[in-house]
Every structure is written in C-alpha cells, then in structure tokens.
Amino acid sequence: MYHPLPTPTPEQKQRSAELSAHIERQILKAPNHVISFSDYMELALYMPELGYYMTDHPIFGKEGDFITAPELSPFFARCIAKPCMQVLEATNGDILEIGAGSGKLAADLLRALPELPQNYYILEISPALQQRQQHYLQQEIPTLYSRVKWINKLPKNFSGIIIANEVIDALPTDCFEIAENQILNRGVTKRHQEFVWANYPAAAELTEAVQQLQTTLPYPMLPGYYSEISLRMPEWLKDLANILQSGVILLLDYGFAQNEFYHPERSQGTLMCHFRQHAQDNPFWYPGLQDITVHVNFSAVAEAAVQNNLEVIGFTSQANFLLACGLLDILQQDIAQGKSEFTYAMKQQIQWLTSPAEMGELFKVMALAKHCDVSVLGFQDFSRSY
Numbered sequence: 001m002y003h004p005l006p007t008p009t010p011e012q013k014q015r016s017a018e019l020s021a022h023i024e025r026q027i028l029k030a031p032n033h034v035i036s037f038s039d040y041m042e043l044a045l046y047m048p049e050l051g052y053y054m055t056d057h058p059i060f061g062k063e064g065d066f067i068t069a070p071e072l073s074p075f076f077a078r079c080i081a082k083p084c085m086q087v088l089e090a091t092n093g094d095i096l097e098i099g100a101g102s103g104k105l106a107a108d109l110l111r112a113l114p115e116l117p118q119n120y121y122i123l124e125i126s127p128a129l130q131q132r133q134q135h136y137l138q139q140e141i142p143t144l145y146s147r148v149k150w151i152n153k154l155p156k157n158f159s160g161i162i163i164a165n166e167v168i169d170a171l172p173t174d175c176f177e178i179a180e181n182q183i184l185n186r187g188v189t190k191r192h193q194e195f196v197w198a199n200y201p202a203a204a205e206l207t208e209a210v211q212q213l214q215t216t217l218p219y220p221m222l223p224g225y226y227s228e229i230s231l232r233m234p235e236w237l238k239d240l241a242n243i244l245q246s247g248v249i250l251l252l253d254y255g256f257a258q259n260e261f262y263h264p265e266r267s268q269g270t271l272m273c274h275f276r277q278h279a280q281d282n283p284f285w286y287p288g289l290q291d292i293t294v295h296v297n298f299s300a301v302a303e304a305a306v307q308n309n310l311e312v313i314g315f316t317s318q319a320n321f322l323l324a325c326g327l328l329d330i331l332q333q334d335i336a337q338g339k340s341e342f343t344y345a346m347k348q349q350i351q352w353l354t355s356p357a358e359m360g361e362l363f364k365v366m367a368l369a370k371h372c373d374v375s376v377l378g379f380q381d382f383s384r385s386y
Helices: 010-029 037-046 075-091 104-112 127-140 204-216 233-243 298-307 318-324 327-336 344-354
Strands: 094-098 120-123 148-151 158-165 174-178 183-191 194-201 226-229 244-256 272-275 278-280 291-293 311-317 363-370
Touching: 010 037, 010 183, 037 174, 037 183, 037 291, 075 094, 075 104, 075 158, 075 244, 075 318, 075 327, 075 344, 094 104, 104 120, 104 127, 127 148, 174 204, 183 204, 204 226, 233 244, 233 298, 244 298, 298 311, 298 363, 311 318, 318 327, 318 344, 318 363, 327 344
Parallel strands: 094 120, 094 158, 120 148, 158 244
Antiparallel strands: 174 183, 174 226, 183 194, 244 363, 272 278, 272 291, 311 363
C-alpha cells in the first residue's frame, strides 16, 4: 500500500529552499548547466548549515528518519565488543568510530567492553551531530565520557579498530546509464522549477570504471540499464589504510557482492531516500530534508582494500556475524544472571537484527586487517564470497 510522504514544516521547507537555491547556482556555473549526481548528493547531505547531516534535526531512531542497528538494540554493540576486544588486546590500541550517529553505538560499546581503550575517537564532520553525541554520551556514560574524543579529520597514525557502521552508503556516488553505443553519466539539472535527471556522455574516469565492471559480470548490462558506482569509495578506504598502523577496519552496511548488486533484475539501481520512516526513490524531493543512500558494492570495497595493502579477513551477513559473536549466548547469560527475562521486546530486537526479512541478510559485515594477525570473531563459520 502506498503511504504518502509526511508534509515538511514551514521551517524545513524554507531551509530546503535555501539549499536548493545554492544547488541551482552550482548548476548554472556548470557546463551545459548539469552537475554530476555525486556533486548533487554531496551538497544535499553535507553542505555546511543546510545539508541533511549538517543541521540540527532528528535523524536517527523512531523520532527521526530511519533506525540503525545500534538504535534497535544494545545486543548489536555487545556482539561487536567481542571482536573489538580481540583487536585491542593484539594492538594495545584505541577505537575510532567514523560517523557515530546518535552516539548509541559508542555508549553501548564502551559499557560492554571488559577492558577499556585509552581513547574512543569519533570522527564526526557535522557540528550538529557532534553536539548531539556529546550531550547523549554525557548523560549515558558520565564515568566513561572522558575517554571519548571528537576529531574532524583522520589522525596521522592509528592502531586499534576502526568502525564504520552505515557510512559507505552515504558517500556521494556517481550514477550511470547504459546507452546503445556509450555510457552516460546521470547528472542533475533544473527544469520547470524542479531538479531532474539529465544524461550526458560520461567522462573517462566513469566510462573506464563501468567498462571494467562490465568485463567482470556474468551477464551483460543492456541499453536502458542504470545503476550507481562509487568513484569516491576507493579514495576513502585508501585514507583509512594509510593511517592504520596495526589493526582492523570493521565495515557494517547494507549491500551486496558485485554480481548481485548489478543483477539484470536490479536494472534501476539501489538509490533510496528516507524521511520520517518513509522510504522513496526520488532524491530531488525537498533537498536537504531526506537522507540519500546507495547500497554498498562489497566486491569493490574488497578490491580497493587489497590495492591498499589491506587483507580481507571476513565477509558475511549481519545475522551470521552477530550469531557467531555469541548473540544468543549473551541473551542466555543475561537471563541466567537474572539481569533480564526473555520478553517480547527482546525477541523483536533479535528478529530485527537477524531475520532475512529485516536486517539480517541485506546488511553485511566486512573486516579488513593490516599488520594484525587476529582471527576476528564473527566470520569463522559463516564467511561468504565477495
């Protein structure tokens, strides 16, 4: 059943209009008055003071636009704490969380660790989110708060574990379409007072990336097929690899291996937007008010990792990862110690995290290592090919 999107408030509409005016000015400066979708997405999400992630409004949880796994249940962080502890012991290092959302994962993880790192770094580029995180963590973990340190750029050297939960899906991405004799860049222009798609011949970088992709797929991309490809992800991962001296990068996000990502039946891409718990696929609806995401091609992540001297040490579904980290054991221990009883709410949390119909299969977990010989929990019995 179709559910209409909620109506934004007058203040939200005004903020979106200001952002839209800025985007329009960038379009008017561009050749043929068209910008790439990656440039549009970057402005819509990250423009200072106006972008979706840069303003002070509820984003996460039931009161926001979407719910992440840490918001659903503390079981998520308690499972992640086990591989974190392995890496911390092996490296005597710290934790670095990229984009900490509401701060829920940081709070639950610090509570769950049997031994604490000296530092829990949070890389957060949004002043509004950083302020929300600080307020939340001061309230939730006052005795541990001094270990949390906010940074706005990557440290020069880092040892320990880097966690990126639902980060790659929000990296600005390029969109393409297959035409009869060429590859088109699906750009953005403004027409009749609205932002619309505007195709133009792809430049060399995008053309070569899509052509290389086509040679690896077991099926052809036929004319009319369109999708996304992240040209920024390899550089983002390279930056993480360069600062990591010893440790593990743990990536948790929704996505597929490459053959599934570009399956013929997924011929209209994976682009999705969220506003007040409603999902839709129009990225031009009130820019700045909705999240814009693209599923992750984990095969491309693995390839970029290897090119940057990282070792792929695990890849599996979120359900398999959490179960292998002892999700059910944690539950049973709580019940045995009288900390809780198995309630309907707990059953629902576990179902949300592990059911194939919820987050269990669509969400994946990948671990990348550098100078860290640890058999990280979560992958031993369930690793899958990428």
